[in-house]
Amino acid sequence: MNFSLLANHQRLFTVVCASFTLSLTVSLGLGQFKPLADVSWLDILGEGSVALLSLCWLVFILVSRPAGNVTTSLILGLSCFLFSANLDLMDEFVFYQESLTWLSMIESIPAGIGMLIMSYALYQWHQEQLILNKLLQKREAIFREHHQVDFITTLYDADYMRYQIDNKLLANTRPDFSVVMLDINNFDAFNRRFGHDQGDQVLREISDLILMNLRSTDLACRYAGDRFILLFPDTDITVAQKIAKQVKKAIANIAFKPESTSEPVYHDLTFAAESAVFGDGADNLLQRVSRRLDLFKQGQQYHD
Numbered sequence: 688m689n690f691s692l693l694a695n696h697q698r699l700f701t702v703v704c705a706s707f708t709l710s711l712t713v714s715l716g717l718g719q720f721k722p723l724a725d726v727s728w729l730d731i732l733g734e735g736s737v738a739l740l741s742l743c744w745l746v747f748i749l750v751s752r753p754a755g756n757v758t759t760s761l762i763l764g765l766s767c768f769l770f771s772a773n774l775d776l777m778d779e780f781v782f783y784q785e786s787l788t789w790l791s792m793i794e795s796i797p798a799g800i801g802m803l804i805m806s807y808a809l810y811q812w813h814q815e816q817l818i819l820n821k822l823l824q825k826r827e828a829i830f831r832e833h834h835q836v837d838f839i840t841t842l843y844d845a846d847y848m849r850y851q852i853d854n855k856l857l858a859n860t861r862p863d864f865s866v867v868m869l870d871i872n873n874f875d876a877f878n879r880r881f882g883h884d885q886g887d888q889v890l891r892e893i894s895d896l897i898l899m900n901l902r903s904t905d906l907a908c909r910y911a912g913d914r915f916i917l918l919f920p921d922t923d924i925t926v927a928q929k930i931a932k933q934v935k936k937a938i939a940n941i942a943f944k945p946e947s948t949s950e951p952v953y954h955d956l957t958f959a960a961e962s963a964v965f966g967d968g969a970d971n972l973l974q975r976v977s978r979r980l981d982l983f984k985q986g987q988q989y990h991d
């Protein structure tokens with residue numbers, strides 16, 4: 688089991704420990720041990736299993752899930768449940784004086800609250816999973832359909848994009864698609880400042896954001912280095928530019944957190960779009976869009 692995610696959940700780990708310790712302290716502090724003859728070992732087996740399994744579930748959640756609302760709600764809910772389960776278990780070992788019988792009466796209340804919180808967490812988890820499924824569908828198609836995949840970003844590679852463009856050009860007498868080329872600005876400076884591994888991480892995160900902002904019919908590829916190509920079937924250049932602007936905006940608004948610093952880094956993109964025209968081949972269409980992008984980049988440097 689990989690325990691590295693535990694480091695992200697120190698507060699939640701404290702909540703679990705607090706729930707566990709508090710339940711034991713309350714019952715041991717306020718109760719008195721029963722004579723052994725009164726102890727029901729069968730009940731202990733049943734209630735002990737519930738408490739132990741709740742604890743195991745908590746550990747599994749902490750080592751499996753990233754930090755966030757869903758994880759926090761799951762841990763809070765299950766910690767309440769653990770609190771009740773422990774009190775229930777300790778009831779088998781201790782009894783309370785008349786004045787403290789309320790303790791046995793209220794022991795199931797945290798469990799009820801916990802179940803409510805967990806139900807909310809499971810709903811949120813479901814919503815989160817729907818988004819992840821959407822993203823994975825696009826990635827799954829990559830692995831099922833082809834091996835022409837860039838291993839850093841798991842996007843299609845440039846050869847696959849050329850193959851797709853050529854196929855579309857062959858299939859249609861009137862080409863009806865657009866391509867966009869995107870380039871990350873100042874990526875070399877980022878690499879030099881934070882290192883290649885962090886650069887790879889940025890490429891992966893940007894690829895995820897690109898996929899999130901495309902329609903299911905569009906195709907994203909890593910062209911080379913910090914350049915990406917997007918293919919928009921049945922789409923004119925204005926719509927392609929509009930989607931590219933949305934991708935650019937989404938990326939500009941995400942704070943990347945390189946490992947060596949707490950300072951967020953924001954990335955900007957430059958893009959150029961072209962529509963396929965009669966007589967085009969993949970290579971000259973890609974050259975055209977690449978030349979246009981280079982012109983835009985030179986213009987930017989001139990303005991800088």
Ligand SMILES: Nc1nc2c(ncn2[C@@H]2O[C@H](COP(=O)(O)OP(=O)(O)OP(=O)(O)O)[C@@H](O)[C@H]2O)c(=O)[nH]1
Pocket residue numbers: 839870871872873874875876878882883884885886887890911912913984
């Ligand atoms: N981390 C990482 N860096 C890469 C990869 N492939 C290319 N690069 C780096 O991408 C950078 C591209 O540099 P440039 O073409 O000068 O691009 P830039 O710094 O964004 O400059 P402008 O495009 O003019 O803004 C270089 O530092 C390459 O080493 C890769 O797979 N991973």
